[in-house]
Amino acid sequence: MNTTSRTEENYLKAIFQLCERSEEPIATNAIAHAMKTSAASVTDMIKKLSKKELVHYQKHKGVRLTDNGSSMATNLVRKHRLWETFLVNKLNFSWEEVHEIAEELEHIPSKKLIDRLDDFLGNPKFDPHGDPIPDAEGNFTFRKQISLPELAEGAEGILVGVQDDTMPFLQYLNKLNLTLGTKIKIVERFPYDESTKIVINGAQEQILTNKVCLNLFVKTV
Amino acid sequence: MNTTSRTEENYLKAIFQLCERSEEPIATNAIAHAMKTSAASVTDMIKKLSKKELVHYQKHKGVRLTDNGSSMATNLVRKHRLWETFLVNKLNFSWEEVHEIAEELEHIPSKKLIDRLDDFLGNPKFDPHGDPIPDAEGNFTFRKQISLPELAEGAEGILVGVQDDTMPFLQYLNKLNLTLGTKIKIVERFPYDESTKIVINGAQEQILTNKVCLNLFVKTV
DNA sequence: AAGTATTTTTAGACTAATCTAAAAATATTT
DNA sequence: AAATATTTTTAGATTAGTCTAAAAATACTT
Known part of the structure; x- marks a missing residue:
């Protein structure tokens, strides 16, 4: 076998x-x-x-x-992220709910299934957490992104990904209105406790701990 | 456990x-x-x-x-048939391809997933082979349907289901242009070999063996 | 009703994945 | 470099699901 x-x-x-x-x-x-x-x-x-x-x-x-092992793993990642995208975009799940279900779905074996799903979703390049979805050949799309601590004071960025995609963190982001696509401006950094004051979508002011900032990826505009 | x-x-x-x-x-x-x-x-x-x-x-x-065992089995049937419907209606699989993949998908455990899928598909009552899909409470929709040998000579019916949903039979039906919704008229029965002459959608004449007829369900119009 | 055939169950063994406890190898400290 | 600590491997047991072969129960025949 x-x-x-x-x-x-x-x-x-x-x-x-x-x-x-x-x-x-x-x-x-x-x-x-x-x-x-x-x-x-x-x-x-x-x-x-x-x-x-x-x-x-x-x-x-x-x-x-090995190359073989790596390509099998990449294929699992592809399946996981495509199913997550399906769950969020088509079945209206929220981004923190989908990981567990996708852990199951990623083991469904049919290649035809996953390629059809890819097409059905419009060949997305990133999943609901901003992670890249490898294509059928295993190629990842790279995006120039930086973590929030790398963004200069006064500069702006669009939230495009998260480092940590566990329930508690994503639920916390929901509470702060921080979803993918949100505009974030660095207002001021406080060396005392390494916290950062940001403005969300040009409206809402917010203090973030360094732990949170390290888990957020933005692209500069 | x-x-x-x-x-x-x-x-x-x-x-x-x-x-x-x-x-x-x-x-x-x-x-x-x-x-x-x-x-x-x-x-x-x-x-x-x-x-x-x-x-x-x-x-x-x-x-x-037991009641418990029965409701678990019904739930599996529900999942199987909803996934089959998804594969055919959304991912453009043909009806003979979906059984095997649905055998895998039916074991994905989330109830929320399957109820959302049900809604996404528009709460279908029958799967791509015409079999009833139980609702979340396990109720099946019954349809007054008869097998082809029960349809009188000269009478017409709409193909609404198949008894046998294996690949070879479904592929054979594809070749004969017999898909769900097809109009079938019984032209004449030949007792010699128990075959039946039908007209498909008022146009194409066709001889069917008794074996095939027994596997076709129609509703009368 | 006795004998034969079939079906079902038991007994014992196998594989995949896991565990705990102990042994072996490697790394760190003094 | 010796002693200690940590990591990794081995050894042996366990569980779920399967198998074959034999025993037990049931069903069929004459």
């Missing part, structure tokens, strides 16, 4: 996401933490993925995705 | 479908055949479902769904 189980897919996706943040091989423990499982289980699975040539692996040296 | 696995769901659905055709308890072998597995596996699973009170079961006496 040369098929890939749901569990294997989840490991591949977790490794892919850890790879994005580091050049180094990924540690067993890091994967165990991401997958909420034990290091022993990770070792077992790594051996299995290695046998299938989806990861490069040497004992005690951590793990990297 | 009071959750229901994918495998358990598939057994429930198979039993539900067997129940539709008989008043008698369902035999272990019948389930084994439907699930393409061994009788031994079925016995194991039946015990498990029985412990969860999803089926009534006595050794050697066959199996029936």
Whole structure:
């Protein structure tokens, strides 16, 4: 059987996401933490993925995705983000509700399905959290974006993405009226507590903590 | 854990479908055949479902769904048929392609998802094969329909459903231009080989075998 | 009603994914 | 560089779902 189980897919996706943040091989423990499982289980699975040539692996040296593993993971990301877009744009879900459901939908296997869905949605390049959606060949669209702390005092930007896409953060942004496409102007920075005063859509003033600012991506206008 | 696995769901659905055709308890072998597995596996699973009170079961006496089991199965049918409708109506799949993909999609757990999908599709009452879609409470819409052999010679009907929804049959119907909504007139029956001559949409003449006729449902106009 | 055939259940083994606990390897500290 | 701490791997057990083969129960025939 040369098929890939749901569990294997989840490991591949977790490794892919850890790879994005580091050049180094990924540690067993890091994967165990991401997958909420034990290091022993990770070792077992790594051996299995290695046998299938989806990861490069040497004992005690951590793990990297092979080209094959990487393209499988990219395809999962594509499916995840397209389904999220469907849920928000067509079924009127809000951006913080969709992650969990998309975790399930991303494992539906048909390529034809996902390509038809892509067309149905108008071949979107970014998902409801501003993350890029790879195309059928695995190419990501890059956007020149900067995090809010990089935006100069007095400058303006459009909110185009978030770093953290978990429920609590997205719900907090909802409360602040911060949705994708919102215009943000940096009014003043307060070194004392690293907070930032912004104006939202030229109207509403707001103080943001540094933690929030680090999780917001804007493009300059 | 009071959750229901994918495998358990598939057994429930198979039993539900067997129940539709008989008043008698369902035999272990019948389930084994439907699930393409061994009788031994079925016995194991039946015990498990029985412990969860999803089926009534006595050794050697066959199996029936409990109210609980029945409503879970109905919900699976609802999900299956709504997804099929989505695939055909929104993603332009043809009616013979959708069964396999819907077998996967029906296991996605969110109730909110399926109710939103239902609304998005305009709360359809029948799927692309003419089968009724139960509502969120599990109620089926019944339609007065008869199979083609019940339609009198000279009478007309509109094709509203098929008994067999497997690929080969549906593809055969495609070749004959027989799709849901087609007008069928019985021209003449030939007792010699039990075949039937029909006219499709008042234009195309066609001979159908009894096997095909038995699988077609029409409503009279 | 006795014997045969069929169906169903039990028994025991297998695989995938997981766990805990212990052993081995690597990294850090003094 | 030795001692300690951490990380990773191994070993052995567990669970869900499956299998085959044999035993038990039921059904069919004559």
